[in-house]
Amino acid sequence: MPELPEVEALALDLRGRLDGRAITRIHVATFSALKTYDPPLAAIEGALVDDVRRHGKYLDIEASGLHLVMHLARAGWIRWKDDVPALPPRPSNKSPLAVRIVLDEQDGATPGLDITEAGTKKSLALHLVRDPLDVPGLASLGPDPLTEDFTQERLAGILRDAGRKQLKGVLRHQGTIAGIGNAYSDEILHAARMSPYKPADSLTDEELTTLYAAVRTTLGEAVERSSGLAASELKAEKKSNLAVHGQTGQPCPVCGDTVREVSFADSSLQYCPTCQTGGKLLADRRMSKLLK
Structure with a gap:
C-alpha cells in the first residue's frame, strides 16, 4: 500500500x-x-x-x-x-x-x-x-507526522489517549496519525526497538523520545530518498530500504537475527525478536494451526 x-x-x-x-x-x-x-x-x-x-x-x-x-x-x-x-x-x-x-x-x-x-x-x-x-x-485524518506541529508532546498525548491499545495499531490508525501504514509502522517500531504489541500508554519518557525520533527519522529519510523519483521507480526504492517489513526469514540488518512474522486475516506484521521483543517470539495463531 x-x-x-x-x-x-x-x-x-x-x-x-x-x-x-x-x-x-x-x-x-x-x-x-x-x-x-x-x-x-x-x-x-x-x-x-x-x-x-x-x-x-x-x-x-x-x-x-x-x-x-x-x-x-x-x-x-x-x-x-x-x-x-x-x-x-x-x-x-x-x-x-x-x-x-x-x-x-x-x-x-x-x-x-x-x-x-x-x-x-x-x-x-x-x-x-x-x-x-x-x-x-x-x-477525519489525524495530524501529519512530518509537520512542525507534530511535536513530542503531541505524540505523548496521542499515546496517552490510546490507553492500552497496541503501538502497531495506534501508529497506523489514520484518524490518530495520518500517513503511516503497515510497512512503515513495522519499520518505525524496529528503529525504536519496541514490540508492536507494547501498550501505547506504557512508554517511559526515554522510550517516548526514542519513538518520536524513530517516527520522524524513518519517514523523513524515506521521503528524502523518494524525492525526485518518477512514479515507476518508487516501489523498488521502498522495497530496497525496508529493514523488517516484507523480510520474513531474512537476517535483521541490525543484529542478524531472523526476521519473524505474525499473520492476520488480511495482513501481517514483521519484527526482529532480538531488537524488539527481548528474544521472545510473538504468537502467530494462524501459523500455529497450520503446524498442528
Whole structure:
C-alpha cells in the first residue's frame, strides 16, 4: 500500500508533470472507484491543474477550484503515459485499469495518467469535490507526522489517549496519525526497538523520545530518498530500504537475527525478536494451526 513517503513523492512528481496542463477527459473503467457525483466528472474537463498535494495517504489534484482526490488503497498505483490510446477504455473486471485522466495534447502526443488497481478486491477511491474536507476519510485524518506541529508532546498525548491499545495499531490508525501504514509502522517500531504489541500508554519518557525520533527519522529519510523519483521507480526504492517489513526469514540488518512474522486475516506484521521483543517470539495463531 502506498504510504506517506510514496504519496509525497507521487505528489512531487505529478506536480512537475501536470502544472498548468489541462485535464481534457476522465474515463472511469471501474465504476466502483468513483465515490462522488456532485460535481460531475465533466466539471473538471478543460480545467487547468494548479497544484498536486498530499493529505495523509490521499493524493489531491487541484484544478480550477476543484479537487480530484484519490486514495490508492492497498493495490492502487498511478502510471504516467506519454501517449494514451484515442479510444476510451472499456469497463472490465479483468483489467487493472480503474481510471484514465487524459491531458491536453503536446508535441503531437496525448499524455495522461492511468490509475490502476491490482487484484480482485477493489478499494481504490476517486472523489471530485469542491473542498478536500468534503472527503469523509480525509476530514477525519489525524495530524501529519512530518509537520512542525507534530511535536513530542503531541505524540505523548496521542499515546496517552490510546490507553492500552497496541503501538502497531495506534501508529497506523489514520484518524490518530495520518500517513503511516503497515510497512512503515513495522519499520518505525524496529528503529525504536519496541514490540508492536507494547501498550501505547506504557512508554517511559526515554522510550517516548526514542519513538518520536524513530517516527520522524524513518519517514523523513524515506521521503528524502523518494524525492525526485518518477512514479515507476518508487516501489523498488521502498522495497530496497525496508529493514523488517516484507523480510520474513531474512537476517535483521541490525543484529542478524531472523526476521519473524505474525499473520492476520488480511495482513501481517514483521519484527526482529532480538531488537524488539527481548528474544521472545510473538504468537502467530494462524501459523500455529497450520503446524498442528
